[in-house]
Amino acid sequence: MTAPAEGIAALPVVRKQRNPVLQSEAARGLGLISPTFIYAVIFLVIPIVLVIANSFWTQNYLTIDRTFTLENYRIALTDPIYRDLLMRSLWISLLVSFFTVVLAYPIAFFISFHGGKHKGLWLFLITIPFWTSYLLRVMSWKVILGYNGVLNATLMGLGITNGPSDAFLYNTSAVVITLTHAWATFAVLPIFVSLEKIDRSLVEAATDLGDGPLRRFLRITLPLSAPGIISATLIVMIPTVGDFVTPRLVGGKDGVMIANAIQAQFGKAANWPLGAALSVTTMAVVTAMAASVVLVIRMAARRIR
Amino acid sequence: MKTLRNFAPSWLKTYAFLYVIFLYLPVIFLPIFSVNTSATPKFPLSGFTFKWYGDLTRTPALTDAAWNSLLVGVSASLLSTIFGICAARAITRYRFPGRRTINGLLMAPLVLPEIIVAVSMLLVMLQLGLSLSLITVVFGHVLICIPYSLSVLTSGFEGFDRSLEEASSDLGESAFGTFRRVTLPMVSPAIISSLLVSFTISLDEFIMAFFLTGTEATLPVYIWGQLRFAAKLPGVLALGTLLLAGSIVLLTIAEIVRRRASNRTQNMGGIIA
Secondary structure, eight states, X not given: OHHHHHHHHHHHHHHHHHHHHXXXXXXXXXXXXXHHHHHHIIIIIHHHHHHHHHTTSEEETTEXXXXXXXXXXXXXXXXXXXXXXXXXXXXXXXXXXHHHHHHHHXXXXXXXXXXXXXXXXXXXXXXXXXXXXXXXXXXXXXXXXXXXXXXXXXXXXXXXXXXXXXXXXXXXXXXXXXXXXXXXXXXXXXXXXXXXXXOHHHHHHHHHTTOOHHHHIIIIIHHHTHHHHXXXXXXXXXXXXXXXXXXXXXXXXXXXXXXXXXXXXXXXXXXXXXXXXXXXXXXXXXXXXXXXXXXXXXXHHHHHX | OHHHHHOOOHHHHHHHHHHHHHHHHHHHHHHHHHTBSSSSOOSSOOOBOOHHHHHHHTOHHHHHHHHHHXXXXXXXXXXXXXXXXXXXXXXXXXXOTTXXXXXXXXXXXXXXXXHHHHHHHHHHHHHHTOOOSHHHHHHHHHHHHHHHHHHHHHHHHHTSOHHHHHHHHHTTOOHHHHIIIIIHHHHHHHHXXXXXXXXXXXXXXXXXXXXXXXXXXXXXXXXXXXXXXXXGHHHHHHHHHHHHHHHXXXXXXXXXXXXXXXXXXXXXXXXXX
């Protein structure tokens, strides 16, 4: 509570001092951050630039031909295999982000508005499963959904089905369930943070002016938490499109995604330029999709208000 | 305020409990089936045994992988914490042009599809002619650990009172002396927390390790190789249970350390925010 007050009190003093030392402060800051920055440039920026460059080249067995060509993009965009994989990946990541956000919202709401003293404990409870190995979580879903799996055993035990069903594993819905579970935490936290920022007196004002719980929620809380919904959607949607473990383990034939094709191009198929073009296309398309979803959410939030 | 507090509809509470069950349910089956005598994970359980755990210690490939994971994890967590300290300190202490952009760049691996980050690093390594080894895995892990280290450290560094540092330098401490004797003790919880969190990430990380390793496997890469054989599943479940237990212990320590520090400074938001 004292921090903002101190900040205000300290501000004029700092202002006075800063002008002469502005130069050196900037230099110090940049100097201090430069090792980390250079690391990120070497291992993130340059690699991505190189991938983009590669996507315009061609590969002849082991040598790379560096003449500019759009052939890889032609294949990536028109070959029915890749087009289908890309469309399916986009559809899956759209579904997954929808379900994670819709399922996460009430829990974030509960923690923020009714968590009381135990807010920290609830958050910790929700983050723990996320930190366990992703590979293991996918594997546990395989154990649950499989032919001899937990779900089949439960259904038979309850007398709902007579024999085990193979309908649960190796399809798109298995991929969607597994990914929805895997990304749950990533959706709860941003929504929680944006709910925490809502000025509670606005909610009280709505109550005083006669709004019921539902109207109050729809007109005050939901629109004001739109930033959290947006970042949750982004943080789930973009990485999900590039997942290849889940489709490989629980997806079967119908669940293969674009990342499996990318992985094949960098592995067995060994066509780096095509793999690079597929990566760039995926990134571009998923960014476009994410941007339009963000736009839709923003418009909806404005409309309600 | 009181009316709001108490207005927790019972369906919301029920939902919260169901949600937590949904989160934990899949994870719980790993330990359950790892002590089951049957080689296939199915109900009803056939009997209790520790033999799958016993088999683990007699698998040389596994002990090698565990050792590799330990090496990679320790190096990656040290490096990413050092990089994180530099960046978090610069971001919280100084104002400089491009501060937000650089911060955004450092956080980017968090929102990029991991396969694309991994594949681009692989391309660079191969075109530079670097041979793939545990060192290239460390490079990859440091990159994806930096966002976590940075957010833990930034919230730790933001909390403390700058006037203490000013007092120290007014009293004649050098810049380094101030850092060592005033700043460091105050931020050490954040540093420990960052070390533990990045070690856990590295320990469990699969995609980067899968693409960037040569012949030496880390634990997740080893597990991936074993998943093809149905007969090896109980062993994998046992190993998974051990990894799970290790991760939870490390994270609980990290959380306790972090919370002790943030109780002083009243930071909210947990490990990620």
